[in-house]
Structure formats: structure tokens, C-alpha cells
Amino acid sequence: MFTIEHEFDATVITLVDEGNTTLQEDIVLNAFEDCVTLEQLDPRTDRVQKITLSLQMVRDLGAALDLPEGVYRTRVVRR
Numbered sequence: 001m002f003t004i005e006h007e008f009d010a011t012v013i014t015l016v017d018e019g020n021t022t023l024q025e026d027i028v029l030n031a032f033e034d035c036v037t038l039e040q041l042d043p044r045t046d047r048v049q050k051i052t053l054s055l056q057m058v059r060d061l062g063a064a065l066d067l068p069e070g071v072y073r074t075r076v077v078r079r
Contacts, residue, residue, distance in 0.1 A: 009033070 001016045013029040028039045036058050038051045053061070060074050 001018055003014045003016075005012045005014075009032060011031040013031070015027040015029070017023045017026070025041045025043060030037045030039070035055065036053045038053070039048050041047075042049050056074075060072075063072070063074055
């Protein structure tokens, strides 16, 4: 399950783990104009861990989801 909310300066997506197996903490994605952050509570330390991705990293991640194992470099096509 996930939710999508539009804030003033970001789109916020929350991923909620569902199922019968050991569940993970929710992940919150904040999509800003220049980067995307991922946040997840670490229950061992009771602190939120944050990862920041550049927009190029997000594009590379999206491309990687549809590719077989290997090393790749994405190119920007200029028109």
C-alpha cells in the first residue's frame, strides 16, 4: 500500500509494508525540485535514517529496474 500527498515544496509518497512476513518500517519519499529523499525509522536506534538522491540517480534507478545484470551509464539526449 502507498499514499501520495502534495505538499508546498514536495510530493510525499509513503510506502507501507503489508503481508504476513516480518514487516519493515514505512518508507517516506520526498520528491523535491532538485532531489529525492528517502526516510525510514530505524527501530534499533529509534532515529529516522535519511538518504538523498540526485535527480540523475533517480533516473538511473528507474532505468535499472528494467535492465538485466550489468554495468550501465545513462545518457541525456539533447534536442
